[in-house]
Amino acid sequence: MDPSEREQYQAAIHGDREAFEMIIRTHSRTLFAIAYGILQNREEAEDVVQDSLVKAWKTRWRVRDPEKFPAWLATITRHRAHDTFRRRRTVPLSEQLAEPVDPVPADTAALDQQLNSALAALPELHRTALTLRYFEEMDYRTIENTLGLTNGALRGILGRALGSMRKQLRPALASMD
Amino acid sequence: MATIHDEIDAWLTADLHGELSNTEQSALHAHLLDCTACRKTHQEIKTMNKILEETLAQQKPDPAFEQRMLGGFRNRVPQRSGLVKLLVDLMRLRAVQITAVAAVLLGLVQIGRMITGEPATAPRERERYVGEQFAAQPSQFPASRAAQSGALAKSDEVAAGRPQDLALKEPPPPAPAQSKDEGRGGAEVERTIVTGSNIPTAAEEAAQAQVHEPAPALANRKLIRNATVELEIVSFDAAVPKITAFASEEHGYIATTDSEKQANGKLRGQVVVKVLPENLDRFLQKIRSLGELKNQTLGTEDVTKAYFDTDARLKNAHVMEQRLIDMLKTKTGKVSDLLQVEKELGRVREEIEKMQGELKYWDSQVQFATVTISLAEKDMEEPAAFLLKERAQLALYAPDVEKIYNEIKSLASPKVQITNAQLNHDYSGRVSAQVSMLIAPEESDGVIGRVKAFGRVENFQTQVQRIAQGGTGISENARTKRDKVELNIAISREEQEQAFQQTSLRIRTSSVNEKAKELRAVAEKQGGRIRSSTFSSDPNGREVASVSLRVPVKNYPALMQSLDSLGKVENVSVQRQDRTDAQIDEANAPADVSIQVYSQGNIVTEDSGLLATLRRTLAQSAGAIMWSLRMIGVAVAFLAPWVIALVALVWIARRVIRARQSRS
Numbered sequence: 001m002d003p004s005e006r007e008q009y010q011a012a013i014h015g016d017r018e019a020f021e022m023i024i025r026t027h028s029r030t031l032f033a034i035a036y037g038i039l040q041n042r043e044e045a046e047d048v049v050q051d052s053l054v055k056a057w058k059t060r061w062r063v064r065d066p067e068k069f070p071a072w073l074a075t076i077t078r079h080r081a082h083d084t085f086r087r088r089r090t091v092p093l094s095e096q097l098a099e100p101v102d103p104v105p106a107d108t109a110a111l112d113q114q115l116n117s118a119l120a121a122l123p124e125l126h127r128t129a130l131t132l133r134y135f136e137e138m139d140y141r142t143i144e145n146t147l148g149l150t151n152g153a154l155r156g157i158l159g160r161a162l163g164s165m166r167k168q169l170r171p172a173l174a175s176m177d
Numbered sequence: 178m179a180t181i182h183d184e185i186d187a188w189l190t191a192d193l194h195g196e197l198s199n200t201e202q203s204a205l206h207a208h209l210l211d212c213t214a215c216r217k218t219h220q221e222i223k224t225m226n227k228i229l230e231e232t233l234a235q236q237k238p239d240p241a242f243e244q245r246m247l248g249g250f251r252n253r254v255p256q257r258s259g260l261v262k263l264l265v266d267l268m269r270l271r272a273v274q275i276t277a278v279a280a281v282l283l284g285l286v287q288i289g290r291m292i293t294g295e296p297a298t299a300p301r302e303r304e305r306y307v308g309e310q311f312a313a314q315p316s317q318f319p320a321s322r323a324a325q326s327g328a329l330a331k332s333d334e335v336a337a338g339r340p341q342d343l344a345l346k347e348p349p350p351p352a353p354a355q356s357k358d359e360g361r362g363g364a365e366v367e368r369t370i371v372t373g374s375n376i377p378t379a380a381e382e383a384a385q386a387q388v389h390e391p392a393p394a395l396a397n398r399k400l401i402r403n404a405t406v407e408l409e410i411v412s413f414d415a416a417v418p419k420i421t422a423f424a425s426e427e428h429g430y431i432a433t434t435d436s437e438k439q440a441n442g443k444l445r446g447q448v449v450v451k452v453l454p455e456n457l458d459r460f461l462q463k464i465r466s467l468g469e470l471k472n473q474t475l476g477t478e479d480v481t482k483a484y485f486d487t488d489a490r491l492k493n494a495h496v497m498e499q500r501l502i503d504m505l506k507t508k509t510g511k512v513s514d515l516l517q518v519e520k521e522l523g524r525v526r527e528e529i530e531k532m533q534g535e536l537k538y539w540d541s542q543v544q545f546a547t548v549t550i551s552l553a554e555k556d557m558e559e560p561a562a563f564l565l566k567e568r569a570q571l572a573l574y575a576p577d578v579e580k581i582y583n584e585i586k587s588l589a590s591p592k593v594q595i596t597n598a599q600l601n602h603d604y605s606g607r608v609s610a611q612v613s614m615l616i617a618p619e620e621s622d623g624v625i626g627r628v629k630a631f632g633r634v635e636n637f638q639t640q641v642q643r644i645a646q647g648g649t650g651i652s653e654n655a656r657t658k659r660d661k662v663e664l665n666i667a668i669s670r671e672e673q674e675q676a677f678q679q680t681s682l683r684i685r686t687s688s689v690n691e692k693a694k695e696l697r698a699v700a701e702k703q704g705g706r707i708r709s710s711t712f713s714s715d716p717n718g719r720e721v722a723s724v725s726l727r728v729p730v731k732n733y734p735a736l737m738q739s740l741d742s743l744g745k746v747e748n749v750s751v752q753r754q755d756r757t758d759a760q761i762d763e764a765n766a767p768a769d770v771s772i773q774v775y776s777q778g779n780i781v782t783e784d785s786g787l788l789a790t791l792r793r794t795l796a797q798s799a800g801a802i803m804w805s806l807r808m809i810g811v812a813v814a815f816l817a818p819w820v821i822a823l824v825a826l827v828w829i830a831r832r833v834i835r836a837r838q839s840r841s
Binding site for chain 2 (some may be wrong): 021024025026028029032036042046049050053054057058111112115130131133134135137140155156158162163165166168169170173
């Protein structure tokens with residue numbers, strides 16, 4: 001972590017609102033990716049990020065080490081997303097996922113649906129790693145830091161994720177070629 | 178160790194994501210050349226990656242996402258509380274603390290400066306503002322301003338001859354100034370206040386020339402003019418008809434009048450007159466002939482801008498109303514929409530009514546100028562009458578308080594009214610009384626004389642106060658009346674009186690008891706009263722009797738002579754209070770004598786010798802031991818809880834450390 005970043009986190013912990021707002025600008029997309037990885041719903045994910053930011057501001061004094069600030073933010077977001085997920089457990093998952101974002105041709109829609117269910121079948125950590133990679137095009141090192149993974153672990157995770165999805169979508173993939 | 182083939186998915190993914198090193202890349206490619214299965218997988222992974230890129234790109238947050246997050250955060254965490262927290266957090270830093278202290282000191286210095294008076298900024302600003310006005314009308318301003326006040330001040334002479342000049346004496350501000358003022362705000366108020374000032378005639382003459390300049394067009398301006406005049410007149414009743422006449426001459430009317438009669442018969446009142454604005458100045462001149470002008474204020478409020486704004490808004494509202502009515506007429510759309518239109522129409526109509534009312538009010542205000550005339554008759558403050566209030570305080574000493582109290586109470590008659598009578602017995606048997614009475618003025622001297630004769634006068638005070646009624650100051654023809662005399666009497670028993678003379682002496686004798694009895698007999702023979710007596714004897718055989726008694730001064734020498742017969746008189750001291758400022762009935766004044774009759778006891782006291790000393794020493798040391806024991810107890814009680822708490826803390830800490838060690 002470079003010193004200026006560290007300073008920014010330190011200032012935010014000390015209650016510097018501007019520093020915190022800067023962190024919101026730079027980190028909210030990452031947090032969104034994490035929340036989306038758990039919830040697979042944009043609106044909910046956005047709400048979760050919003051709540052997490054407010055909660056983070058209110059409890060910022062709990063962070064002792066400024067270096068851990070981003071990881072701490074990610075943890076809060078993850079917990080909040082889980083809360084939201086648990087709360088909606090009564091609503092069938094497929095129903096939410098089935099809602100198409102916008103009208104698309106039939107075969108594409110079918111593929112989308114398959115992809116979504118394949119994504120839903122993945123472990124949560126895999127999904128989060130995928131969203132971080134594909135939303136923000138983060139390099140592996142950064143993703144590992146954000147998710148608190150050990151060095152080099154991400155390669156296996158992403159590999160397994162893509163592998164299991166590829167197996168599930170094999171018929172569709174074959175038709176695409 | 179896992180081979181590339183075993184983990185082909187991870188290798189391929191990392192390759193696509195550009196996360197393989199060069200050696201890894203070449204190893205992977207070499208494997209792909211060998212293995213058909215992995216080549217197929219490579220194809221699939223590539224497609225998979227593409228699909229994911231395309232699909233997840235749709236789910237990516239839009240560009241305004243951060244802005245939304247920020248906005249939401251700002252909404253939910255208001256800045257202010259954040260600022261307070263920020264301050265609290267900042268105050269934890271040493272540098273900030275030092276800076277804060279410095280800032281506080283600086284602030285105190287600034288406040289001190291402000292208090293001691295260095296008002297550098299405010300006046301300068303006002304000067305600049307005035308300067309702007311001068312710049313707006315460089316040639317006219319000073320002259321016309323002087324003309325205005327000059328014309329008002331000297332108008333008594335000027336007005337009669339040339340009323341047409343005075344109609345122009347307060348022209349509305351010229352055009353450039355107006356546009357400036359319009360930019361600044363809705364309404365402007367221009368005011369001229371005259372309080373009987375006398376501006377030199379030369380200035381007035383110079384001003385007259387300016388007054389003749391034609392006034393700018395008034396036609397389109399909406400000016401509300403009003404004036405207040407304060408006049409001192411000879412007779413209110415004569416002035417009102419005159420004002421009525423003046424008002425009708427100027428095509429005006431009297432709106433309200435009210436008057437109030439003061440206690441001294443003078444009238445004070447207010448007349449509100451409405452006149453046409455163009456006649457206002459002439460009317461004011463006429464009014465001033467009624468009496469002496471105390472104060473005059475002339476105000477012009479320019480509501481042009483507000484008026485036309487409202488007018489324009491009214492027109493818009495009418496258009497809106499028409500549009501809404503049209504919408505209702507076509508009657509298409511849902512019922513709820515129509516209801517919405519109805520509601521809106523109601524609101525617009527209400528607005529229209531409000532604005533129409535406003536315009537009407539302004540019209541009426543502009544049409545007539547309001548003149549408020551306050552009238553007061555001359556010598557308003559002169560008192561109507563004077564009242565002489567007499568108050569007397571009398572303190573009496575009497576041997577029998579209750580008897581005198583009853584006697585004073587029996588003086589009551591229609592002309593002597595007792596307002597308050599009080600007899601107090603307190604727990605120590607002291608008696609005192611207080612009587613307050615009101616006495617008719619013609620009876621007062623007689624009654625006071627009789628009361629004084631009831632006892633010994635300690636103190637007598639009278640106070641006369643002259644109270645003006647219905648005004649202040651002096652008046653030549655006001656009557657003076659004597660009011661009832663208020664008399665407050667305090668009666669106390671003679672014993673409470675301070676002695677005129679105090680004597681103390683000692684008599685040494687061998688038989689104290691006997692001599693004390695003899696002493697009482699002597700005192701009673703001389704008309705004295707024993708006030709207190711004590712007798713004591715100590716273990717050494719010493720006997721002491723103290724007697725304190727009071728005799729009238731006339732019997733004092735006889736008493737002193739008879740004391741000599743009782744024993745050897747020692748240590749005589751006499752203290753006499755000569756009150757030069759008071760007249761005292763010396764023969765009857767009390768004299769106090771306190772006498773100590775004593776005998777000499779044994780030469781050597783019992784409480785001495787070796788044994789006694791030993792006993793005392795032991796007792797003292799035992800006392801010292803007990804004291805130190807008590808102190809130890811206190812110390813233990815003081816320290817024990819802390820020691821226990823500390824030990825418990827250390828014990829817990831050690832347990833925790835041990836538990837951690839064992840875990841690791």
